[in-house]
Amino acid sequence: MTLAASITVRLRLPLICAPVFRVSGADLVIEACNAGVIESFPTANCKTVDRFGKWLTRRDSAVPSSAAPFCPNLIMRSSSMKEELACICRHRVEMIITSVGSPAPAVDPLHEIGCLVLTDVATVRHAEKAIAAGIDGLILLTAGADGQTGWADGFAFARAVRRIFDGPIVLAGRISDGWPLWAARALGCDLAYMGTRFIAATESSAPPDYKQILVDSEFDDIFLTRAFTDLETNILPPSIVAAGLDPANLPAMSEGRSPQLCGSGAPAPQTMEGRLECRTFGFRCPSRRIRGSINQNHSG
Numbered sequence: 001m002t003l004a005a006s007i008t009v010r011l012r013l014p015l016i017c018a019p020v021f022r023v024s025g026a027d028l029v030i031e032a033c034n035a036g037v038i039e040s041f042p043t044a045n046c047k048t049v050d051r052f053g054k055w056l057t058r059r060d061s062a063v064p065s066s067a068a069p070f071c072p073n074l075i076m077r078s079s080s081m082k083e084e085l086a087c088i089c090r091h092r093v094e095m096i097i098t099s100v101g102s103p104a105p106a107v108d109p110l111h112e113i114g115c116l117v118l119t120d121v122a123t124v125r126h127a128e129k130a131i132a133a134g135i136d137g138l139i140l141l142t143a144g145a146d147g148q149t150g151w152a153d154g155f156a157f158a159r160a161v162r163r164i165f166d167g168p169i170v171l172a173g174r175i176s177d178g179w180p181l182w183a184a185r186a187l188g189c190d191l192a193y194m195g196t197r198f199i200a201a202t203e204s205s206a207p208p209d210y211k212q213i214l215v216d217s218e219f220d221d222i223f224l225t226r227a228f229t230d231l232e233t234n235i236l237p238p239s240i241v242a243a244g245l246d247p248a249n250l251p252a253m254s255e256g257r258s259p260q261l262c263g264s265g266a267p268a269p270q271t272m273e274g275r276l277e278c279r280t281f282g283f284r285c286p287s288r289r290i291r292g293s294i295n296q297n298h299s300g
């Protein structure tokens with residue numbers, strides 16, 4: 001285990017409750033941290049930087065320092081990244097996860113406050129670049145991850161990264177109970193990510209209809225498509241149907257139009273902000289999960 005003992009002693013499980021847009025809210029952060037699990041949330045879930053600062057203050061007062069760390073997810077190409085970074089530094093946050101873009105601009109200011117910087121990567125090339133930028137840990141996004149997914153096989157990816165990096169690594173994708181979590185540890189990972197597993201939790205901010213779709217869905221229901229954001233995305237068909245679309249006849253992004261989930265017949269978003277916003281519907285639709293696993297989540 002390469003994660004600092006000051007963090008591991010506060011964990012009941014070697015787990016990060018993964019950042020999920022419009023799902024990871026203040027309640028999930030507080031409950032997960034108090035239960036001994038690292039909780040991450042996209043800063044975008046706070047909607048404004050001012051609100052983000054208030055979340056950090058609320059978390060500080062609701063969670064003792066002996067609880068598991070929380071971990072804002074900073075989107076490097078977001079237009080508000082610099083303000084969010086400044087807010088993180090003011091609050092002396094203990095660890096963060098960067099996504100979408102090079103972590104390089106954030107590494108020095110975060111290290112100055114003693115913050116651990118984790119970065120998500122989908123290829124060994126990405127991992128090498130992130131290591132060169134000075135990050136402290138890597139999240140390995142693999143082929144099973146829900147929402148906008150990775151491509152790599154987790155077994156091979158974890159071993160390939162372990163050969164070049166001896167810092168903390170986190171396996172992400174299709175991990176939903178203790179068995180794959182244990183397998184991740186056996187592979188040499190320090191922690192694992194669970195995203196979908198927490199979406200139907202009582203404390204999640206997901207809308208009830210989305211939670212129900214997850215609970216009702218089976219392993220084989222998953223649908224992989226590039227139709228919405230031109231990035232490979234794991235989605236559940238009932239949400240596509242609920243939006244008035246036929247999963248079997250989705251317009252291709254190469255036709256220059258995105259389906260009405262991005263706004264009726266609107267042109268496909270060309271900017272990163274546009275694509276991130278387009279992820280919105282992903283929060284209603286993504287992911288397969290074994291029903292029993294979600295039900296266990298409800299029953300605690």
Ligand SMILES: Cc1cc2nc3c(=O)[nH]c(=O)nc-3n(C[C@H](O)[C@H](O)[C@H](O)COP(=O)(O)O)c2cc1C
Pocket residue numbers: 018019020021042073099120141144145146147148172173174175193194195196197282283284286287
């Ligand atoms: C609906 C949805 C929204 C997501 N939003 C984000 C996000 O805002 N930032 C991010 O880094 N990852 C995001 N992810 C990816 C998760 O953090 C995580 O990588 C993924 O859920 C892991 O796969 P699993 O769901 O199979 O556990 C999202 C995933 C889903 C399903």
